Amino acid sequence: MAEKKEMVPEKYDVNAKWDACLDLTVRRVVYSSLAGAFGGLLFFRSPVTRWASVALGAGIGIGSAYTDCSRAFDGSPAKLASPKLADAPAPQDAQE
Numbered sequence: 001m002a003e004k005k006e007m008v009p010e011k012y013d014v015n016a017k018w019d020a021c022l023d024l025t026v027r028r029v030v031y032s033s034l035a036g037a038f039g040g041l042l043f044f045r046s047p048v049t050r051w052a053s054v055a056l057g058a059g060i061g062i063g064s065a066y067t068d069c070s071r072a073f074d075g076s077p078a079k080l081a082s083p084k085l086a087d088a089p090a091p092q093d094a095q096e
Contacts, residue, residue: 021069025062032061 036057040050 025065028061028065032057
């Protein structure tokens with residue numbers, strides 16, 4: 001007898017979202033750290049600045065992965081509408 005599995009809509013499948021986010025985070029941190037290491041070897045002599053470039057690359061990778069994962073879980077952030085010129089108050093002349 002085969003079990004009947006219920007299909008969860010993609011929107012509510014949290015396990016798939018976590019798997020995708022972990023995969024994305026690992027890949028972006030590794031790739032950006034390697035890019036930082038290559039840039040550090042290419043441009044810097046001091047080991048401290050080389051490690052700093054690796055850390056900067058890892059931070060960029062974590063930040064971009066966090067942004068994409070937060071969009072995956074929460075949806076797109078609300079876009080702020082810029083105020084129209086007609087809605088803005090007119091500047092007051094200071095006459096004394």
